[in-house]
Amino acid sequence: MTWHPRQLAQQTGRTFVVTGANSGIGLETARDLVSRGATVVMAVRDVDRGEQARAQLSGPGTAVVAELDLADLDSVATFAKRFAESDDSLNALVCNAGVMGGPLALTAQGFERQMGTNHLGHAALVTALWPQLHAAGGRVVLVSSIAARGGRLSATTTRDQLVAPSPYIGQVVYSSSKQANLLFAQELHRRAGKAGSPVSVVACHPGVSQSELFARQLRERRLGVLVPVAKAVSKLALQSSEAGALPTLRALDHSTPSGAFVGPSALGQFRGKPELLDVYRTGSDPATAERLWVLTEEILGTPLPV
Numbered sequence: 001m002t003w004h005p006r007q008l009a010q011q012t013g014r015t016f017v018v019t020g021a022n023s024g025i026g027l028e029t030a031r032d033l034v035s036r037g038a039t040v041v042m043a044v045r046d047v048d049r050g051e052q053a054r055a056q057l058s059g060p061g062t063a064v065v066a067e068l069d070l071a072d073l074d075s076v077a078t079f080a081k082r083f084a085e086s087d088d089s090l091n092a093l094v095c096n097a098g099v100m101g102g103p104l105a106l107t108a109q110g111f112e113r114q115m116g117t118n119h120l121g122h123a124a125l126v127t128a129l130w131p132q133l134h135a136a137g138g139r140v141v142l143v144s145s146i147a148a149r150g151g152r153l154s155a156t157t158t159r160d161q162l163v164a165p166s167p168y169i170g171q172v173v174y175s176s177s178k179q180a181n182l183l184f185a186q187e188l189h190r191r192a193g194k195a196g197s198p199v200s201v202v203a204c205h206p207g208v209s210q211s212e213l214f215a216r217q218l219r220e221r222r223l224g225v226l227v228p229v230a231k232a233v234s235k236l237a238l239q240s241s242e243a244g245a246l247p248t249l250r251a252l253d254h255s256t257p258s259g260a261f262v263g264p265s266a267l268g269q270f271r272g273k274p275e276l277l278d279v280y281r282t283g284s285d286p287a288t289a290e291r292l293w294v295l296t297e298e299i300l301g302t303p304l305p306v
């Protein structure tokens, strides 16, 4: 059924955390929520750039910038501690931040950076903010990708394959990290339901949208000179970042049930209005989801929330 952003109600009095809210799809998500009266915590790794992004947003809601580096589990813990000091409840956590490709790099704890940021950092954040999500009967939204279809995680994936993949093939690891977002969403939804938790979980993907994701990859490969050309081509070929944020907004709408997967359906899911989609085969296997859950607990050294 077609969904329109006007279906998402006013959000006055509700609090949202959006990771990676200084750029691209996260910024457009924050912009929309603030325009609906929400309080949005823009969780960003560079506070100065976060403040520049915040200055672009206008009320009636409010946005605050808070430091969060998902590639450092100590930063995740500090962010969650500060949030808990100021807020008892959280209506929604949007796990949006992401890195794609680039040369092999490691997180502060020595894990491969894409899996460390896109999956492990977010899994740690969901766990740390679970009490506030529980108090509000809140929602977790995980922003995945059509790249998840090419993910290689399976029911026999090992710890090293997850956090120290060898050989390192950047695009494959990105796909697996986005597969992990989908698997984690499915498993969290299943477990929350079984435990009678009031927290709901929805996954989404933005199609292929203009943002800094592709430009950053070029810069990291020292091909920054190509960024203006890539941006010009993107502007012609890809949907806007506002359109890319619509699946996230639909995922936040309470008419979207827990366990759903939202994304555009036109042109091989590259663009279009946000629809309820079938979860990709790579993201729906319960045995793989269970394996990822166990490995994630082992790597983080802490039980996941439910």
Ligand SMILES: NC(=O)c1ccc[n+]([C@@H]2O[C@H](COP(=O)([O-])OP(=O)(O)OC[C@H]3O[C@@H](n4cnc5c(N)ncnc54)[C@H](OP(=O)(O)O)[C@@H]3O)[C@@H](O)[C@H]2O)c1
Binding pocket: 019, 020, 021, 022, 023, 024, 025, 026, 043, 044, 045, 046, 049, 068, 069, 070, 071, 072, 095, 096, 097, 098, 099, 100, 117, 143, 144, 145, 146, 147, 205, 206, 207, 208, 209, 210, 211, 212, 213, 214, 216, 244
């Ligand atoms: N654009 C697309 O076509 C597309 C397609 C499929 C999926 N996605 C997904 O959509 C999400 C948003 O990406 P986007 O396209 O909007 O790209 P973007 O403009 O590059 O935004 C990514 C955001 O993630 C943040 N980030 C990266 N590493 C981080 C870290 N360690 N800690 C905290 N924040 C970090 C970035 O912060 P900095 O600005 O500091 O780097 C930025 O704010 C990602 O999960 C991506 O995988 C995008």
